Amino acid sequence: MSSSKAKAAKTATNPPLSLEDTLHDLAVIRSSDIDLAAILASAMPPPSPVTPTETATATAAPVADVNASVARSHEFAQAARAAIKIKNRGEVEAQGERVNDVRGQLEEVVEGLVGGS
Incomplete structure (x- = not known):
């Protein structure tokens, strides 16, 4: 099986960022009283003004860049799910x-050693 066929088969069985998983993650974040806006604001630089030529250039982004962005987003979602699961398990x-x-216990041992000498 070629690599493109393998990728297509993987995408068909497990679509990246499926709507169901995304909505579930958002519901968990909302119910966890996590301020997602503050987290995102601290992680991203402030937006800069965009000119029409920059917009045209941005829309012509290479497919590899888009795929890399989707992969990073998928990794972030997996890491966020893992963190939420750890938090929920206590x-x-x-x-x-x-x-x-x-x-x-160690403080008691130290007190015993200091008091005994």
């Missing part, structure tokens, strides 16, 4: 509690 809070417990 693993971070559980690990934080374990760290605090160990810290407390």
Whole structure:
């Protein structure tokens, strides 16, 4: 199977950024009280004025650039989903509690060593 046929088969079975996944991700973000506007504003530079010639040049972007952009967007969506799943499972809070417990035990050991000498 050639690489173009393999890519077409992969796209047909698992379309990048499917509407269902995107809407689900947006619903989770909305229900999580995450300020997406603030995150995006800090990650992107402010827009600059666009002239008509720049617009024409931008619309003629090479297909490779578009494909690379879609790939980066897909990777971002996957990373965001993974982060939301971790948050929803409560693993971070559980690990934080374990760290605090160990810290407390170590402080008791230090107090015992300092008090015993």
